[in-house]
Amino acid sequence: MSLKLKPGVVWGDAYKALVQNCKENRFALPAINVAGTNSLNAVLEAAARNKSDVIVQLSNGGAQFFAGLSLADKHKAMVLGAVSAARHTALMAEEYGVCVVLNTDHANRKLIPWVRDLVRMSEQSIMQTGVPLYSSHMLDLSDEPIGDNLRACEDILPRMFKAGIALEMELGVTGGEEDGIGQDIDEVDNAKLYTQPEEVLAAYDRLSKLGTISIAAAFGNVHGVYAPGNVMLRPEILKASQALVQKTHNLAENPLDFVFHGGSGSDPTDIRAAIDYGVFKMNVDTDTQFAFAKGVEAYVEQHTSAFKYQLHPETGVPAKGIYDPRKWLREGEKSMVDRLNIAFQQLGSVGQSVAS
Numbered sequence: 001m002s003l004k005l006k007p008g009v010v011w012g013d014a015y016k017a018l019v020q021n022c023k024e025n026r027f028a029l030p031a032i033n034v035a036g037t038n039s040l041n042a043v044l045e046a047a048a049r050n051k052s053d054v055i056v057q058l059s060n061g062g063a064q065f066f067a068g069l070s071l072a073d074k075h076k077a078m079v080l081g082a083v084s085a086a087r088h089t090a091l092m093a094e095e096y097g098v099c100v101v102l103n104t105d106h107a108n109r110k111l112i113p114w115v116r117d118l119v120r121m122s123e124q125s126i127m128q129t130g131v132p133l134y135s136s137h138m139l140d141l142s143d144e145p146i147g148d149n150l151r152a153c154e155d156i157l158p159r160m161f162k163a164g165i166a167l168e169m170e171l172g173v174t175g176g177e178e179d180g181i182g183q184d185i186d187e188v189d190n191a192k193l194y195t196q197p198e199e200v201l202a203a204y205d206r207l208s209k210l211g212t213i214s215i216a217a218a219f220g221n222v223h224g225v226y227a228p229g230n231v232m233l234r235p236e237i238l239k240a241s242q243a244l245v246q247k248t249h250n251l252a253e254n255p256l257d258f259v260f261h262g263g264s265g266s267d268p269t270d271i272r273a274a275i276d277y278g279v280f281k282m283n284v285d286t287d288t289q290f291a292f293a294k295g296v297e298a299y300v301e302q303h304t305s306a307f308k309y310q311l312h313p314e315t316g317v318p319a320k321g322i323y324d325p326r327k328w329l330r331e332g333e334k335s336m337v338d339r340l341n342i343a344f345q346q347l348g349s350v351g352q353s354v355a356s
């Protein structure tokens with residue numbers, strides 16, 4: 001019987017079932033960074049339209065923006081913005097009829113307190129309503145020695161697991177920069193762009209017994225869009241890692257849950273291969289940001305005078321109906337939905353929603 005889940009933010013066993021369903025049926029879900037209700041609603045709209053479930057995520061900067069940039073206490077704004085986004089998502093995902101994996105994106109060493117506070121907010125939420133706020137949180141200690149990386153994950157994972165929250169961790173380095181985290185692709189040691197299967201096995205051995213993990217393994221992927229020729233993807237690294245863990249622990253095919261960072265601008269053949277090797281989540285940020293901007297740009301271009309004068313300079317007609325922010329923000333949303341339609345198609349998730 002095919003999987004059916006209640007629409008809304010998934011967590012605990014429902015999260016695990018949803019991920020397993022993606023892998024078994026060889027498709028992945030796009031993970032889209034949002035920074036406000038405009039981008040968030042556009043993601044839900046696109047998911048509903050494509051009859052797909054979806055992954056929504058907030059970077060630390062996105063969470064702060066959600067709360068408002070004027071708040072003086074940046075840490076508190078990052079926590080409360082993420083809580084606000086979680087409440088909006090939980091309420092609206094049900095209404096749009098889709099299952100949402102809600103995640104926070106890259107958190108390096110100095111952002112661990114942010115993740116800890118969000119786990120604490122989820123624990124409070126469980127006491128009040130029975131459900132956590134987030135499906136998963138990412139820790140990215142990939143620029144530290146692997147021992148330190150794994151120790152930090154071991155520290156937080158049992159508490160997350162108890163609250164029904166999964167951990168996404170990174171091995172190797174995703175090139176490029178995102179929200180102040182990551183490194184310039186020219187400066188990263190090339191070997192670090194390609195995770196070793198032995199490192200993946202070490203992470204699996206130490207972490208999988210403590211909770212639910214997914215792994216962002218580097219296979220040459222980079223954040224952002226670069227000119228062709230700068231990026232050499234090697235998804236066979238994922239295949240070799242799956243095979244090593246499968247063999248060592250005598251498990252079924254594709255035991256690891258892999259995450260693909262830096263999905264913007266990727267070649268469809270590489271995407272297909274990555275999905276075959278157990279990727280259930282592909283991050284798309286750069287391309288959807290650009291799509292939102294293009295939608296607004298086309299509208300402004302078409303109505304230049306309304307963005308300069310409240311009354312039309314020749315006809316005197318009020319331009320209020322044109323410069324109303326709802327008009328041009330909606331154009332950004334629609335353009336973002338168009339780009340997301342492509343992502344759902346590329347990842348094979350169209351029509352695969354498990355929301356009942």
Ligand SMILES: [Zn+2]
Nearest residue numbers: 174178261262
């Ligand atoms: Zn990333």
